[in-house]
Amino acid sequence: MRHLRVPKRQTQVIFEELLHSGHLAPSARIIHDGQFNLVPISLEAPLNLGPNFSDYDEVEAEQPEVESHKWIDYLKDILQPEIMDKFRDYWGNSQEIMGDLLVFRVEREVFQFKQEIAIAKLMHAKKARLALCDNGVGGEFRIRQLEPLALRIEDKILDIGQITTLSEEEQQKHLSTRTLVREHMRSIRIDPNKAYYSIRLGAERWRTVESAEKLREILGRPLSVSDPYCGVGPALVHLLKRRGLVGELLASDLNPDAVELLFDNLRRWGAPNIPQSVTPLSEVSPGWRVGVTDALELANNSELRGSTDLLLINLPHDTMEHLPRLLPLLRKGSPTLVRGWVIANEEDIPGLNNQLQEQLKPVMEGMPIPVIEQRRQYNTTEWLCRFEAWLHFPQ
Numbered sequence: 336m337r338h339l340r341v342p343k344r345q346t347q348v349i350f351e352e353l354l355h356s357g358h359l360a361p362s363a364r365i366i367h368d369g370q371f372n373l374v375p376i377s378l379e380a381p382l383n384l385g386p387n388f389s390d391y392d393e394v395e396a397e398q399p400e401v402e403s404h405k406w407i408d409y410l411k412d413i414l415q416p417e418i419m420d421k422f423r424d425y426w427g428n429s430q431e432i433m434g435d436l437l438v439f440r441v442e443r444e445v446f447q448f449k450q451e452i453a454i455a456k457l458m459h460a461k462k463a464r465l466a467l468c469d470n471g472v473g474g475e476f477r478i479r480q481l482e483p484l485a486l487r488i489e490d491k492i493l494d495i496g497q498i499t500t501l502s503e504e505e506q507q508k509h510l511s512t513r514t515l516v517r518e519h520m521r522s523i524r525i526d527p528n529k530a531y532y533s534i535r536l537g538a539e540r541w542r543t544v545e546s547a548e549k550l551r552e553i554l555g556r557p558l559s560v561s562d563p564y565c566g567v568g569p570a571l572v573h574l575l576k577r578r579g580l581v582g583e584l585l586a587s588d589l590n591p592d593a594v595e596l597l598f599d600n601l602r603r604w605g606a607p608n609i610p611q612s613v614t615p616l617s618e619v620s621p622g623w624r625v626g627v628t629d630a631l632e633l634a635n636n637s638e639l640r641g642s643t644d645l646l647l648i649n650l651p652h653d654t655m656e657h658l659p660r661l662l663p664l665l666r667k668g669s670p671t672l673v674r675g676w677v678i679a680n681e682e683d684i685p686g687l688n689n690q691l692q693e694q695l696k697p698v699m700e701g702m703p704i705p706v707i708e709q710r711r712q713y714n715t716t717e718w719l720c721r722f723e724a725w726l727h728f729p730q
Contacts, residue, residue, distance in 0.1 A: 336375060336395065336396060336397065337376040337378075338366065338373035339374045341372055341391050346365065350365070356387070358376055358380040359376070359377060360375035360378065361377070368396075406455050406460070408459075410455035413451045418448075422444060427441075431534055431535065432460060433525060434516045434517075434525070435464035436463065436467060436514050437457060437465065437467070439468060440469045450484055453467075457487055465486055465487070465512070466483070466485040467482060468482040470482055478527075478529065478531060479531065481512065512528040514526070518569065518572065518573070519541060521573065523600055524596050525596065530566050530596055535711070536676075540570045543647065546645075547560070547577075548577065550672045554644065557579055557582030558580060559644045560644070561584075561642075561646050561647070562585065563585065563661065565586045565593075565647075566588055566590075566649075567597050568601065571586055572600065583622035585643070587616050587628045587633075589630070598611075606620075607619075607620055608623075609625065614626045614627070624639075630650075630657065642666060643665050644666055644669070644672065645671070646661060646664060647674055647675070649676050650676075651676045651720075655687060658691075667728040667730050670727050671728070672723070672724070673705075673722075673724040674723050674724075675721070676710075677722065678717050678718070678719055679717060679718060679720055680716055680717055684707050684718075684720065692706075695722075695724040695726060697728065698727070699725040702725035705723060705724035
């Protein structure tokens with residue numbers, strides 16, 4: 336295909352002139368060529384393009400193949416057309432990119448093709464290193480059960496059979512699920528094999544910051560924040576990023592693996608005096624308590640009762656049961672804020688609203704009564720919901 340070879344700094348000008356003259360090749364791409372760019376010429380263009388282009392050499396070059404925009408286009412190259420057609424309603428697109436990990440779920444009807452699906456998804460996600468099938472959560476801490484199915488090493492993609500031929504040392508290195516993710520310009524160390532994390536809750540964490548800043552404006556001082564189910568700390572990174580927003584902090588989790596990652600994150604975010612190894616909840620700096628603990632025991636500590644301005648309750652399967660045990664942490668005599676998340680069937684939400692409103696009072700004057708808001712579908716029958724309560728307990 337014909338191309339004009341032009342200096343990089345002149346590419347935009349020549350591109351526009353070819354476009355206006357009708358000589359630019361439609362749907363073709365500019366090709367990088369060292370200090371030059373190759374601008375594609377239409378197949379219908381005359382041999383003599385005219386004086387505007389006479390200073391530039393014409394060269395022949397092959398256009399790169401157009402990349403598929405959907406992972407399923409790669410699957411069509413792997414599976415036979417009759418299989419693709421037979422199961423067309425079940426391929427789905429449930430996946431999350433976490434750093435260099437691609438985590439996906441598979442419908443039961445096409446579970447037999449999970450290996451092919453993993454390879455297709457990794458072929459499409461050029462920057463992903465490892466494709467893992469999410470087989471649901473399990474164990475005391477509801478950790479994802481992740482099954483590695485495809486691995487990228489340099490420019491080669493290995494299936495599970497090829498992965499098993501690697502040495503034990505190579506498998507340990509390449510199948511590691513420890514990675515960094517980016518949220519709103521901050522990096523978070525995660526390991527979905529050890530502690531639950533979902534990038535889909537990023538917008539919720541950002542809304543927490545907005546509400547926290549509103550509370551700080553009302554109080555006129557930095558906040559005392561308690562996050563007793565903090566996991567690896569994704570909600571905290573955005574709060575701590577805002578200068579002067581957080582004064583005192585309680586960050587804890589019952590899962591030691593989550594706390595190990597939390598400590599790693601806090602150190603990288605610049606928090607002082609964070610232990611190098613996992614410890615029970617302890618005061619590492621004045622007003623800063625971090626570590627492993629049972630959230631249901633926090634209110635038994637007289638130093639913690641009545642100390643919190645902002646309380647986060649992100650244990651969505653158990654939030655409603657845990658809520659009464661955590662409310663004593665809230666400060667009396669000034670406005671406080673509770674933000675929590677609940678997983679519930681749609682038909683149960685009216686009853687949960689009644690329960691919530693009975694527990695979360697008195698509401699701060701001028702603020703709405705807390706209600707459970709459906710945020711997104713969790714599975715075929717349940718919703719992930721959020722509530723926000725502005726409270727003012729009497730002194």
